Amino acid sequence: MSKSLAFLITLISATSVSAQSNNDYAPPAIEVDGLRGIPIDILSVDSQMVFDFSSKSVNVISDMNFKMIGEKGFPLFDLRQEITSASLNGEDIDITKLAAHDFGKGTGTMRIIESECAMKVVNVLHLEYTLSKPSSPAAINIKWDKAGMTFDTWYSDLNPGRYAEQWFPANLLYDQHPLNVDLKLVGAESEHLMITNGATTVVAEHDWQLRFPETSTAFSHMIVVVPASEVDVLSEKGDVNGEEMRIDVYCRKDAPTSAVHVLNETAISLRKYSESMGKWDHGNDCIVYVWKGNRSMEYDGATTTALGALDHEIFHSWFGRGVKPASQNDGWWDEAFTVYFADGRRPNKRVVQKEGKPVTLSSNNPYNRITPGASYSLGAVFFGRLAYLLGADELHQHMSDFYKKYTGHVASTADMENFLVAESGNEEVRKLFARYVYGHSE
Incomplete structure (x- = not known):
């Protein structure tokens, strides 16, 4: 041609x-x-x-x-x-x-x-x-x-x-x-598995067509190909707050757990967060790949994870890969709120009652491509300050509404700030963002 x-x-x-x-x-x-x-x-x-x-x-x-x-x-x-x-x-x-x-x-x-x-x-x-x-x-x-x-x-x-x-x-x-990937293995002598959150068509053995939707961003796609001999597979359908879902678990045989345990824990997380945050927005599937060690990563409706981080990574399909950061200057909030809400790391009241040093979680570099490590610690403290100002239940409701408004789309730090001010009617929210997100001393 x-x-x-x-x-x-x-x-x-x-x-x-x-x-x-x-x-x-x-x-x-x-x-x-x-x-x-x-x-x-x-x-x-x-x-x-x-x-x-x-x-x-x-x-x-x-x-x-x-x-x-x-x-x-x-x-x-x-x-x-x-x-x-x-x-x-x-x-x-x-x-x-x-x-x-x-x-x-x-x-x-x-x-x-x-x-x-x-x-x-x-x-x-x-x-x-x-x-x-x-x-x-x-x-x-x-x-x-x-x-x-x-x-x-x-x-x-x-x-x-x-x-x-x-x-x-x-x-x-x-x-x-959209990202469309045609992936083929030539000359493989043993069976290999495709583990992905993309819509998959099996063309032939070891020949797959993967289709990722138009809601995908550069961090959405989970593609893992592994020898079948190294993984235990378990798939089960069930009800998640009135919605039928299928959970596909791929558990490495050297992981310190079982596919059954991972499936049960995943189902608990899905029910918990679909009730507390809003409807799952990734079709009717959840894909989980578990290994040993401590490396974990979230994808749209999927995760590659260590067992200890499973609940954290599942929650990211609401915050992080449901409503998505518009840039890595906004990546702080998906980790910060996940640590605060899903991991339950609420700061001590004495910490949030007193003024702290300015913290920069959202860079002013529009080409920044790093999520700051402080998002996990000081970012969670920031949401603790918001909870102290607004009340924990009110903050929870506002964040659930924020998810429902933006799920499937990107949102910036400014979007979140403006939303919380509008919903709470409390301009003091802006002062917290100014000092503990943008790092302004005044």
Whole structure:
């Protein structure tokens, strides 16, 4: 097939996709290395991944369909893999024109497409690359061993470049769009399992089509492929506050628990939070993958987790992956409220009664890509201060209403602040945000 014909087919399909436009949450244009970088609105990303067991290699083809936002300049995106070939709107582009540039502390690198793209139309960036360990802090590589192969998207909030951009072309968190992944294993000698929160079609053995919805952001996608021999699987349907749900549990055989125990604990969490916060907003499935150790991560309606963090991670499907932070400057509140509410870490009344030092949880860097570690501790104290001001029951009700208003969408710190002020009628809320979220001393 000619490149021009391939581009035409891609363009036709791109014009039919839809995505939630959150352009008002996009950061402003930025000057980096003499280039004017412009945020984009991704409409969809379509990727084909072929895992070849004989060569222990993974070849990927990705098409990123996007529009420019606001003004002329060079489009911004991220991918933490080494690109081998590329085209833009059907024309070859030198991969040096897609280089990563250092955006400074707290942001790390992003790629700038050194080509001005047409405004108000769909542009298509076609990329080809071979997967290796992502050039992201504390990333992990694909594991090949005698049992087979293990792949894990392994997202993280605590380092820049640790979301979808590890494996696919991606945007910052404000952007919501579909991700379509066709993933195939070639030459696998043993059975492997696909563990994912994407809608899955099994084309053939070890050949899957994964479809993630338009509500997805760069931190939504859980994709884990593991040898079947390493995991116990248990699936069960049940009633969760009047809604039929299926819980799919994948428990590693070296985890210090059983699939039955994990399923029971998951059901308890789902009932508890659907009653206290609002309806589960991730279809009728909850996907749980449990391992030994203490590494845990939340995804939309799913988690990869240690047993001790299971309840915490399930709650994130309400706060964090139900209502989603619009940027990592807003990532503090999904951890802070989860620690406060789900983990039950209520600060001592003596702490919240007296004035504390200013705390910056929400950075003023619009390109920040790190959730501050203080979110888990001082962020929980902030919600304790709100509870002391408004009353714990009133705060609970307001946060439940906030979830119901924004679930399936992104929300900023300002959205939360304005919502709480409007619902409570208490302007003192702004003073708490000013001192203990934005770090203002006055």
